[in-house]
Amino acid sequence: xxxxxxxxxxxxxxxxxxxxxxxxxxxxxxxxxxxxxxxxxxxxxxxxxxxxxxxxxxxxxxxxxxxxxxxxxxxxxxxxxxxxxxxxxxxxxxxxxxxxxxxxxxxxxxxxxxxxxxxxxxxxxxxxxxxxxxxxxxxxxxxxxxxxxxxxxxxxxxxxxxxxxxxxxxxxxxxxxxxxxxxxxxxxxxxxxxxxxxxxxxxxxxxxx
Amino acid sequence: xxxxxxxxxxxxxxxxxxxxxxxxxxxxxxxxxxxxxxxxxxxxxxxxxxxxxxxxxxxxxxxxxxxxxxxxxxxxxxxxxxxxxx
Numbered sequence: 387x388x389x390x391x392x393x394x395x396x397x398x399x400x401x402x403x404x405x406x407x408x409x410x411x412x413x414x415x416x417x418x419x420x421x422x423x424x425x426x427x428x429x430x431x432x433x434x435x436x437x438x439x440x441x442x443x444x445x446x447x448x449x450x451x452x453x454x455x456x457x458x459x460x461x462x463x464x465x466x467x468x469x470x471x472x473x474x475x476x477x478x479x480x481x482x483x484x485x486x487x488x489x490x491x492x493x494x495x496x497x498x499x500x501x502x503x504x505x506x507x508x509x510x511x512x513x514x515x516x517x518x519x520x521x522x523x524x525x526x527x528x529x530x531x532x533x534x535x536x537x538x539x540x541x542x543x544x545x546x547x548x549x550x551x552x553x554x555x556x557x558x559x560x561x562x563x564x565x566x567x568x569x570x571x572x573x574x575x576x577x578x579x580x581x582x583x584x585x586x587x588x589x590x591x592x593x594x595x
Numbered sequence: 596x597x598x599x600x601x602x603x604x605x606x607x608x609x610x611x612x613x614x615x616x617x618x619x620x621x622x623x624x625x626x627x628x629x630x631x632x633x634x635x636x637x638x639x640x641x642x643x644x645x646x647x648x649x650x651x652x653x654x655x656x657x658x659x660x661x662x663x664x665x666x667x668x669x670x671x672x673x674x675x676x677x678x679x680x681x
Binding site for chain 2: 401404451469470
């Protein structure tokens with residue numbers, strides 16, 4: 387009886403109902419997944435916007451820093467070449483940083499073809515180190531913001547004034563050298579232990595017992 | 596009547612599985628995007644946090660300016676008190 391009650395129309399209705407249920411289930415699930423994706427993309431957009439805002443001034447700042455550093459390099463290279471000459475300048479740099487002569491100076495393309503003199507073999511390493519550090523030079527004791535320290539046309543006193551020696555100031559009396567020997571005005575007592583046999587520790591202590 | 600039964604059979608055996616298969620594929624694709632979007636969001640947030648130090652570039656710029664100014668003063672003094680090579 388039941389089998390006879392199911393006709394083709396009923397089967398059609400059941401089939402369409404199943405299709406509609408499948409459509410509802412999958413489409414609702416897809417909508418939920420797309421909603422989650424939308425929320426995630428909103429977070430991404432917010433973070434990317436922050437990145438864009440934070441990185442916007444980077445180019446200008448880095449360009450400015452590079453410009454300043456380029457100016458510093460130009461200044462130092464120009465000063466070195468002006469004062470030491472191109473060949474000696476390349477040799478000095480190569481002595482401080484072996485192999486740097488191959489790169490040459492940025493503003494002097496011809497410096498790459500120069501055979502660097504072996505300045506590091508002429509001067510001691512200490513001299514080069516001091517030159518690199520810029521210390522111990524007498525000019526460092528003076529204030530660079532002050533007047534010109536040396537008369538380049540004549541007069542060596544100005545140059546000698548740069549050194550810490552006081553002899554060029556012609557003082558009335560310099561400290562005398564100390565007098566040593568048996569006739570020295572200051573005598574010190576001779577220590578008894580000098581020249582005597584070395585004291586030996588007891589054998590028990592040496593043996594650890 | 597027979598054609599109707601055949602149509603019902605086609606509906607149940609062919610159309611319904613095809614519809615389910617296609618919808619399942621769409622749902623799987625949508626769900627597979629979710630973890631990727633979450634990872635992208637986490638990466639973008641981390642990238643944004645990494646750029647928090649960008650403001651320090653202004654300090655670096657100021658320091659570089661002062662350093663180069665000091666080098667320029669020092670070089671100018673050297674230029675005055677040291678003879679040229681030629």
